[in-house]
Amino acid sequence: MCEMNWKGNMVMKLRTMRRHVSESLKSLTRNGWMTFASVSAVTVSLILVALFLMVMFNLNKIAGDIEKDVEVRVYLDRSTTPAQQNQLEEQLKQVKNVQSVTFQSKKKGLNNLLSSLGSDKGTFEDLQKENPLPNVFILKTRQPQQTIMVANEVRHYPNVQDVRYGKGTVEKMFKFINIARNIGIVLILGLIFTSVFLIANTIKLTIVARRREIEIMKLVGATNAFVRWPYFIEGLIMGILGSVLPVLLVIVVYHFAYYSLSSNLSQMFISLIPFQTMAVNLSLLLVGVGGIIGVWGSLSSVRKFLKV
Amino acid sequence: MDDMIVMQNVWKAYPNGVMALNGIDLSVKKGEFVYVVGPSGAGKSTFIKMIYRELKPTRGKIIIDNKNIASLRERQVPYFRRKIGVVFQDFKLLPKLTVYENVAFALEVIEERPVYIKKRVMEVLDLVGLKHKLRSFPDQLSGGEQQRVSIARSICNRPPVLIADEPTGNLDPETSWQIMDVFKRINLQGTTIVMATHNKSIVDSIKHRVIALEGGMIVRDELEGEYGYEA
Ligand SMILES: Nc1ncnc2c1ncn2[C@@H]1O[C@H](COP(=O)(O)OP(=O)(O)O)[C@@H](O)[C@H]1O
Numbered sequence A: 001m002c003e004m005n006w007k008g009n010m011v012m013k014l015r016t017m018r019r020h021v022s023e024s025l026k027s028l029t030r031n032g033w034m035t036f037a038s039v040s041a042v043t044v045s046l047i048l049v050a051l052f053l054m055v056m057f058n059l060n061k062i063a064g065d066i067e068k069d070v071e072v073r074v075y076l077d078r079s080t081t082p083a084q085q086n087q088l089e090e091q092l093k094q095v096k097n098v099q100s101v102t103f104q105s106k107k108k109g110l111n112n113l114l115s116s117l118g119s120d121k122g123t124f125e126d127l128q129k130e131n132p133l134p135n136v137f138i139l140k141t142r143q144p145q146q147t148i149m150v151a152n153e154v155r156h157y158p159n160v161q162d163v164r165y166g167k168g169t170v171e172k173m174f175k176f177i178n179i180a181r182n183i184g185i186v187l188i189l190g191l192i193f194t195s196v197f198l199i200a201n202t203i204k205l206t207i208v209a210r211r212r213e214i215e216i217m218k219l220v221g222a223t224n225a226f227v228r229w230p231y232f233i234e235g236l237i238m239g240i241l242g243s244v245l246p247v248l249l250v251i252v253v254y255h256f257a258y259y260s261l262s263s264n265l266s267q268m269f270i271s272l273i274p275f276q277t278m279a280v281n282l283s284l285l286l287v288g289v290g291g292i293i294g295v296w297g298s299l300s301s302v303r304k305f306l307k308v
Numbered sequence B: 001m002d003d004m005i006v007m008q009n010v011w012k013a014y015p016n017g018v019m020a021l022n023g024i025d026l027s028v029k030k031g032e033f034v035y036v037v038g039p040s041g042a043g044k045s046t047f048i049k050m051i052y053r054e055l056k057p058t059r060g061k062i063i064i065d066n067k068n069i070a071s072l073r074e075r076q077v078p079y080f081r082r083k084i085g086v087v088f089q090d091f092k093l094l095p096k097l098t099v100y101e102n103v104a105f106a107l108e109v110i111e112e113r114p115v116y117i118k119k120r121v122m123e124v125l126d127l128v129g130l131k132h133k134l135r136s137f138p139d140q141l142s143g144g145e146q147q148r149v150s151i152a153r154s155i156c157n158r159p160p161v162l163i164a165d166e167p168t169g170n171l172d173p174e175t176s177w178q179i180m181d182v183f184k185r186i187n188l189q190g191t192t193i194v195m196a197t198h199n200k201s202i203v204d205s206i207k208h209r210v211i212a213l214e215g216g217m218i219v220r221d222e223l224e225g226e227y228g229y230e231a
């Protein structure tokens, strides 16, 4: 007898699933206000999670981009003569860890800038005549860590006006990211626990309302899994409902942010995480986190009640 | 081998230290009808709860249908329960379900096929004489009718054993006789019945085996016995 039932349980029958789902829906609507409160709590938590992650993911990406950068930009004095320039180039090539030296004329630099702005060149006609940019040597190193040494070395060479590399920015950014992350994590964990607690309470109410039913179920031989399923689904539904608004928000907000910020940032050679990647991944993550919050809440209260 | 229920040296201590059963030995044959009598606090309900594994014995073996349920794993308890029908003094019906739904509920939650459920529910409602009330709700029924619904529910999965804890405790004498009539029919189909009761007139006039408990021990065990206490 046991063997037969065991086999039967391996694949849950469709009508059993339908029954569990309809039981869950019934009790969700019966406890409408509690359901609403729990779903709202999940929504608020997930909105904050979403905003936080949108920023964090991008900061991480940007920091990573800069960190991967093996470029040292050496800006030349305006007064540098072509002979001095050639001499400097030779010197730069001799510096340890420098892999390549590329010259970027001020004219080329301006063109790059203008095309990254994507604007109609006419507006900047004046710039063409009176180019404010300096000539630049772009040095590449093998590894990002070497940029700092190279930069310190070449800073004192003649005719060098300024040296730029990513490292300092990156360090500042990582410091900021760390602080923001810690604050964010504490805040979000607090909110998530609150949501779990609220869902657990809602489920507890629905269990109390169906105590008689559970007693009879167990009396006539329903398995614990069978008894538990509707509550599990209830929690899951609440969690997923709670993620709907945050997902929409992510799509709208990130669409707006991405398309309005991207072009500005690209002048700085920084790119944001593409809209589609962010929308898809963050949405899945939010639905997942919502589901986990719901299931966690429901299982924690069912366990206490069924003593299993 | 035709024993349905066997108890060997069964003891039960509640967590608070009360010894409710003190070394019970007995065997009940397939198809037998047994009354369990005794003063209140004697251990009748505890004895009943042992049979459907609501409680585990502190010591001893309880063998039902050739399986020791004292050592049954928790996961297997639901499948064991399907072989035992249980009836209580307070009916335990679901107030928001109709008569039909209350009985069908027991089969739905063990995932029986809908076609079978329909057929079987009508069969058992016919057996307890309530086929015509299938759309009524429990609060539209008399106590006796409610108890018959609860009996229908307890037997719908064709359990070989039916146990009842004071099934007539809340009913007037006349209704109690109707319940006994239903039990008789169920017993005639081969179901073993164990019934804890206070009802002297029933025990004395519908003769069956009588097991008397006092202080958690069997003090009397007679075929065709008498109630033996003042009503
Ligand atoms: N859950 C319990 N916890 C502690 N003691 C209990 C519990 N249930 C019953 N008892 C005690 O066990 C003894 C037997 O009770 P019970 O089996 O209910 O007797 P009966 O049904 O014959 O009246 C009584 O002394 C009672 O107080």
Ligand SMILES: [Mg+2]
Pocket (backbone or CB within 6 Å): B044, B045, B046
């Ligand atoms: Mg009792």
